[in-house]
Amino acid sequence: MIVEPKVRGFICTTAHPEGCAASVNHQIAYVKNQGTLEGPKNVLIIGASTGYGLATRIVSMAGCSANTLGVFYERESNGKKTATAGWYNTAAFEVAATDAGLYASSINGDAFSHEIKEQAIEKIKKEMGKIDLVVYSLAAPRRIDPDTGEKYGSVLKPIGQSYTNKSIDVMQGQITEATIEPATTEEIENTIKVMGGEDWELWIKKLLEADVLAEGVRTIAYSYIGPDITLAMYREGTIGKAKEHLEHTAKDLTALLKDLEGVAYVTVAKALVTQASAAIPIVPLYIGALYKVMKAKGTHEGCIEQIYRLFKDFLYADEVKTDEEGRIRTDDYEMEADVQHDAIALFDQVTTDTLQQVLDIQSYQDEFFKLFGFGFDEVDYEQDVEVKVDIPSIE
Numbered sequence: 001m002i003v004e005p006k007v008r009g010f011i012c013t014t015a016h017p018e019g020c021a022a023s024v025n026h027q028i029a030y031v032k033n034q035g036t037l038e039g040p041k042n043v044l045i046i047g048a049s050t051g052y053g054l055a056t057r058i059v060s061m062a063g064c065s066a067n068t069l070g071v072f073y074e075r076e077s078n079g080k081k082t083a084t085a086g087w088y089n090t091a092a093f094e095v096a097a098t099d100a101g102l103y104a105s106s107i108n109g110d111a112f113s114h115e116i117k118e119q120a121i122e123k124i125k126k127e128m129g130k131i132d133l134v135v136y137s138l139a140a141p142r143r144i145d146p147d148t149g150e151k152y153g154s155v156l157k158p159i160g161q162s163y164t165n166k167s168i169d170v171m172q173g174q175i176t177e178a179t180i181e182p183a184t185t186e187e188i189e190n191t192i193k194v195m196g197g198e199d200w201e202l203w204i205k206k207l208l209e210a211d212v213l214a215e216g217v218r219t220i221a222y223s224y225i226g227p228d229i230t231l232a233m234y235r236e237g238t239i240g241k242a243k244e245h246l247e248h249t250a251k252d253l254t255a256l257l258k259d260l261e262g263v264a265y266v267t268v269a270k271a272l273v274t275q276a277s278a279a280i281p282i283v284p285l286y287i288g289a290l291y292k293v294m295k296a297k298g299t300h301e302g303c304i305e306q307i308y309r310l311f312k313d314f315l316y317a318d319e320v321k322t323d324e325e326g327r328i329r330t331d332d333y334e335m336e337a338d339v340q341h342d343a344i345a346l347f348d349q350v351t352t353d354t355l356q357q358v359l360d361i362q363s364y365q366d367e368f369f370k371l372f373g374f375g376f377d378e379v380d381y382e383q384d385v386e387v388k389v390d391i392p393s394i395e
């Protein structure tokens, strides 16, 4: 099949197997070029197939020679439609890990369920030995409570009053205006249920009970704070409440892991183009401005650069630097005062007519398509390609 990008709303419904492999291989090459790292040896990554979770899996494998077990929720190809990008990413990742002589296995299913947790524990016991790093990197629109069967949806809404700001239709290349109505109490609670720390805690409790966590184990989850302009809709909105919950959970988990001398951290990461962030209104416009400023300053990072620095300068450095709330801050470059000042100035100034000059929206679009394997020089997109690709560890 010749695979072309098909965009619907903020998502691309096709993915290119060879392009996704190229994306994974570029990230592996970046890590190898940077050099090896002291770090974990046996890693469980929940949300391992795209974005920050995939980058964490790659840094663990290519930087630290770690064995990895990845959990994710992706769609495989039926031969007519392509698989999702995360499926192809994982297939390429496993091949590279195996070539490097490292164990890599994957579980495709709902990480919120008891069943998937049990499958992971069984694999860890049989095939891995004790886990020294658990990475929690889910970005999910809904969650089914594994005990009650009740369904919860997460929403991105302000609290108390509606919020209006400039936004962008990235694909049409147009500046628009977005108004988001305030959340109901139920929506706030449901968003916390999905994106807060409850499921992270369930994972850690189950892993602890099963005695599959190593002495000195670490666990991390990713959070975001962001600029003043998105405060009302993000950090002080429903998702922000969920992130606060996640951050409190880290403290509870550190207490829970005391006997193993384990620690849980939340890492506040940089805003990046991923499938999750592309779905948020207003934020992509801010990201466009941020990229432009950080690229000019030479401090721009993608997922892989962020996570490499997380491992090297924070999580596995001699001393783990945190802010006063105990959070690791790999968003440090993003939050520098001059970067914020300049990015907000661009955000305020840009119009549809000046999108290309002011924001370099082309590079945002390029990056978006790369998430789905489109736009890599080494791939011939005119060629037929086999879309049914196996992930070696999944039958």
Ligand code: NAI
Pocket: 046, 047, 048, 049, 050, 051, 052, 053, 071, 072, 073, 074, 086, 109, 110, 111, 112, 137, 138, 139, 140, 141, 222, 223, 224, 268, 269, 270, 271, 272, 273, 274, 275, 276, 277
């Ligand atoms: P992403 O959309 O690229 O990755 C999400 C991962 O979760 C994928 O592996 C997907 O398969 C998996 N997943 C979703 N639902 C699942 C389910 N029910 N069961 C199993 N796996 C499931 O998202 P991204 O952006 O990497 O986000 C990961 C975390 O990083 C989130 O907590 C997000 O809030 C946080 N973050 C993201 C930032 C950004 O700008 N993209 C900035 C700072 C933090």
